[in-house]
Amino acid sequence: MTEALPFYKTALWVTLKLAGIGIVFAIIIGLLCSVILYFKIRILTNIVRVYLEVARNTPLLIQLFFLYYGLPKIGIMFSEEQCGIIGLAFLGGSYMAEVFRSGMEAVSKTQVEAGKAIGLSNTQLMRNIIIPQAISYSVPGFGANCIFLIKETSVFSGIAIFELTNTTKNLMGIFYKTNEALLMLVIGYLIILLPLSLFLTWLERRVRHAEFGN
């Protein structure tokens, strides 16, 4: 077992790294899309809508297979890790967009109107009124998405990335210690996700104070 531990350490690191980068990109994509949807910017709104439906209604595994095995055939090549990150950001972006958008829409219309009435510009409105409150509304959904995306990294084992799940499968093949290997796998995910889930519950309570007017 001690022989296998370094493999798990690397795998844990790979999982965290890919999930981290993927989530950061997902947040950026999500924010962009939600702002576009909120202000109903023409044409772009339609593109964003199509993107959201496509990303949300297809499994990550198929998206990854398409990126990793399908696209190189027509000349677009990515490494495994790039594929993983692109896939995660593509999927995650759509979920994040939905959360941020509903967060923005939860800010009551009277406040937006009041802001306009005292002559705030769109940017000021966004920065001083909508975003601070939208963040607090979005935290629960955002946390759930982060956990969901970290869990989805297990699917990366389908395209030969050595994260936790794939490493475990390999180690099972090398050492024939099925029970121990799978136990380590479960523990690996618990190490990442339990503290995160507790932290998010705490954070959720902390940001409540930013909500106003209900």
Add this chain to the structure above:
Amino acid sequence: MLNSAINVLFEGRNMYRLIEGLLVTLKIGFIAVVITIVAGFVIGIIRTSKNKMVQLPFRIYLELFRIIPILVWLFVIYYIVPANFELSLSSETVALIVFSLWGTAEMSDIVRGAVISLPKHQLESSKALGLSIVQMYQYVLIPQAIKRVIPPMINLITRMVKTTALLTMIGVVEVIKVGQQIIEVNNSHYPTIAFWVYGLLFFLYFCICFPLSQLSRKLEQKWAV
């Protein structure tokens, strides 16, 4: 070259086999969904109990399925059960077990949330009328909760259909596996076949999941409370 590769999909029995694979996926999905709905309702209603000793085990059960990825669950059941209990399970059975357990956990949370979110006076007035617990659930709580259950339930079904893609990883011969077989056979003559097969799979999953998620959204808007 691109065009000739797409024709391979329609040659011989390729399309027929893909659809057959899709049916395997849908069959597992369908049985799991039926079990999920029935068991989810029962457990969900049990979970509305205020007794801590009743709540705790179900809570742990739900969190286990929330925190550990489904793929890991599939591997755990697939490798551990046959190795330790001298019980050989086909990969379809493993899939069915994991999907039913997972779906039931999520479904029970949806049902519980819906019943708890009903206004308290509903429960109190039905008690005041002298309804028994069974009558209270049968005539008052469940009929009202059902409108709050159905949209998230359809969402859950969509998620389950999407997750069936993972079954290929434990060796269920479903639509993705069939697609990979077609790629392997034709790869040397038509290198672009992978692009078309995975593109088609992408499209097929979208065709199943998109109507479901639209339906869920429509119902949610219609029954908004």
